[in-house]
Amino acid sequence: MNIDSTNRFTKMTKVLDDGYAWRKYGERNILSSKFPRCYFRCAYKHDQGCKALKQAQKLEDGTNMYRITYIGRHACLLPNTSHLGEELDQWDQELGPDSFLISFEKKIPGPDYS
DNA sequence: TTAATTTGACCGGG
DNA sequence: CCCGGTCAAATTAA
Numbered sequence: 001m002n003i004d005s006t007n008r009f010t011k012m013t014k015v016l017d018d019g020y021a022w023r024k025y026g027e028r029n030i031l032s033s034k035f036p037r038c039y040f041r042c043a044y045k046h047d048q049g050c051k052a053l054k055q056a057q058k059l060e061d062g063t064n065m066y067r068i069t070y071i072g073r074h075a076c077l078l079p080n081t082s083h084l085g086e087e088l089d090q091w092d093q094e095l096g097p098d099s100f101l102i103s104f105e106k107k108i109p110g111p112d113y114s
Numbered sequence: 115t116t117a118a119t120t121t122g123a124c125c126g127g128g
Numbered sequence: 129c130c131c132g133g134t135c136a137a138a139t140t141a142a
Contacts, residue, residue, distance in 0.1 A: 024119060026134055039133070043118085 018068070022054055033057060068106050 023043035030037050035058040042053075055069040 025136095026132095027119095027121075028132060028134095031131070037132085041134095 020054075030057070035059075063109075066108050068108055070106075 021043040022040035024038060024040050026039035027036050028039070037055055037057040040054040040056070053070075055067075057067050059065045059067055
Protein backbone atom coordinates (compact mmCIF):
# COMPACT_ATOMS: atom_id res chain seq x y z
CA MET A 1 0.00 0.00 0.00
CA ASN A 2 1.33 3.34 -1.01
CA ILE A 3 0.19 6.57 0.50
CA ASP A 4 1.10 8.56 -2.58
CA SER A 5 -0.67 6.58 -5.26
CA THR A 6 -4.19 5.36 -4.81
CA ASN A 7 -4.85 6.80 -1.40
CA ARG A 8 -5.02 10.47 -0.75
CA PHE A 9 -3.56 11.64 2.50
CA THR A 10 -6.83 12.64 4.03
CA LYS A 11 -8.44 9.30 3.38
CA MET A 12 -6.41 8.11 6.30
CA THR A 13 -7.95 10.38 8.84
CA LYS A 14 -8.57 7.38 11.05
CA VAL A 15 -4.96 7.12 12.06
CA LEU A 16 -4.57 10.87 12.25
CA ASP A 17 -7.77 11.54 14.12
CA ASP A 18 -7.44 13.59 17.25
CA GLY A 19 -11.02 14.03 18.34
CA TYR A 20 -11.70 17.26 16.54
CA ALA A 21 -13.76 17.65 13.40
CA TRP A 22 -11.39 19.00 10.79
CA ARG A 23 -12.28 19.97 7.27
CA LYS A 24 -9.59 19.95 4.66
CA TYR A 25 -9.35 23.08 2.55
CA GLY A 26 -6.08 22.66 0.71
CA GLU A 27 -3.03 20.62 -0.05
CA ARG A 28 0.26 21.81 -1.44
CA ASN A 29 3.63 20.42 -2.29
CA ILE A 30 6.34 21.97 -0.16
CA LEU A 31 9.67 22.66 -1.68
CA SER A 32 11.64 21.20 1.18
CA SER A 33 9.71 17.96 1.34
CA LYS A 34 8.68 15.34 -1.08
CA PHE A 35 5.40 14.85 0.71
CA PRO A 36 2.56 17.36 0.49
CA ARG A 37 1.29 19.45 3.36
CA CYS A 38 -2.42 19.35 4.08
CA TYR A 39 -4.43 22.24 5.43
CA PHE A 40 -7.39 21.85 7.75
CA ARG A 41 -9.75 24.13 9.54
CA CYS A 42 -12.25 23.38 12.23
CA ALA A 43 -15.36 21.88 10.72
CA TYR A 44 -17.65 23.28 13.37
CA LYS A 45 -20.94 23.84 11.68
CA HIS A 46 -21.75 27.23 12.99
CA ASP A 47 -18.53 28.11 11.59
CA GLN A 48 -18.24 31.51 12.89
CA GLY A 49 -15.44 32.37 15.18
CA CYS A 50 -13.54 29.16 15.41
CA LYS A 51 -10.15 29.98 13.97
CA ALA A 52 -8.40 26.74 14.81
CA LEU A 53 -6.20 25.34 12.06
CA LYS A 54 -4.15 22.21 11.66
CA GLN A 55 -1.41 21.13 9.30
CA ALA A 56 -0.23 17.58 8.71
CA GLN A 57 2.79 16.43 6.79
CA LYS A 58 4.55 13.10 6.54
CA LEU A 59 8.15 13.24 7.68
CA GLU A 60 10.93 12.13 5.40
CA ASP A 61 13.00 10.37 7.98
CA GLY A 62 11.55 6.96 7.23
CA THR A 63 9.92 6.64 10.62
CA ASN A 64 6.41 6.71 9.24
CA MET A 65 5.64 9.68 11.47
CA TYR A 66 3.59 12.75 10.74
CA ARG A 67 4.27 16.26 11.87
CA ILE A 68 0.98 17.67 13.08
CA THR A 69 0.86 21.40 13.69
CA TYR A 70 -2.05 22.88 15.63
CA ILE A 71 -2.65 26.57 15.14
CA GLY A 72 -5.08 28.57 17.20
CA ARG A 73 -7.61 27.55 19.78
CA HIS A 74 -11.00 26.07 19.26
CA ALA A 75 -13.65 28.61 20.07
CA CYS A 76 -16.19 25.91 19.47
CA LEU A 77 -17.27 22.58 20.88
CA LEU A 78 -17.34 21.44 24.43
CA PRO A 79 -13.75 22.12 25.33
CA ASN A 80 -12.49 20.17 28.31
CA THR A 81 -13.28 16.81 26.77
CA SER A 82 -10.21 17.09 24.59
CA HIS A 83 -6.74 15.86 25.37
CA LEU A 84 -5.48 18.59 23.08
CA GLY A 85 -7.00 21.21 25.32
CA GLU A 86 -5.11 19.71 28.22
CA GLU A 87 -1.88 19.80 26.27
CA LEU A 88 -2.42 23.45 25.49
CA ASP A 89 -3.08 24.25 29.13
CA GLN A 90 0.11 22.46 30.06
CA TRP A 91 2.12 24.52 27.63
CA ASP A 92 0.48 27.73 28.77
CA GLN A 93 1.53 27.05 32.35
CA GLU A 94 5.14 26.66 31.32
CA LEU A 95 5.00 29.85 29.29
CA GLY A 96 3.85 31.91 32.21
CA PRO A 97 1.02 34.40 32.58
CA ASP A 98 2.23 37.01 30.11
CA SER A 99 2.01 34.89 27.00
CA PHE A 100 -0.09 32.08 25.75
CA LEU A 101 0.48 29.44 23.16
CA ILE A 102 -1.21 29.76 19.82
CA SER A 103 0.39 26.82 18.05
CA PHE A 104 2.27 23.67 18.78
CA GLU A 105 3.56 20.65 16.93
CA LYS A 106 3.51 16.98 17.71
CA LYS A 107 4.65 13.95 15.84
CA ILE A 108 2.36 10.99 15.53
CA PRO A 109 2.83 7.65 13.82
CA GLY A 110 1.32 7.05 10.43
CA PRO A 111 -0.72 4.06 9.40
CA ASP A 112 0.64 0.61 10.05
CA TYR A 113 0.71 -1.49 6.92
CA SER A 114 1.74 -4.72 8.58
C1' DT B 115 -29.20 15.50 -3.10
C1' DT B 116 -26.43 17.38 0.34
C1' DA B 117 -21.99 17.59 2.31
C1' DA B 118 -17.00 16.93 2.24
C1' DT B 119 -12.77 16.54 -0.61
C1' DT B 120 -9.87 17.43 -4.49
C1' DT B 121 -7.21 20.32 -7.15
C1' DG B 122 -5.84 24.21 -9.92
C1' DA B 123 -6.55 29.13 -9.49
C1' DC B 124 -5.79 33.05 -6.92
C1' DC B 125 -3.38 36.11 -4.08
C1' DG B 126 -0.14 38.43 -0.86
C1' DG B 127 4.46 38.69 1.20
C1' DG B 128 9.28 38.45 0.66
C1' DC C 129 8.77 35.91 -9.62
C1' DC C 130 8.67 32.21 -6.24
C1' DC C 131 6.61 30.01 -2.38
C1' DG C 132 3.04 28.69 0.47
C1' DG C 133 -1.65 29.70 2.35
C1' DT C 134 -6.57 29.94 0.94
C1' DC C 135 -10.60 29.89 -2.28
C1' DA C 136 -13.91 27.70 -4.92
C1' DA C 137 -15.63 25.01 -8.77
C1' DA C 138 -15.74 20.34 -9.94
C1' DT C 139 -15.72 15.92 -8.25
C1' DT C 140 -16.69 12.31 -5.10
C1' DA C 141 -18.61 10.49 -0.86
C1' DA C 142 -22.40 9.92 2.46
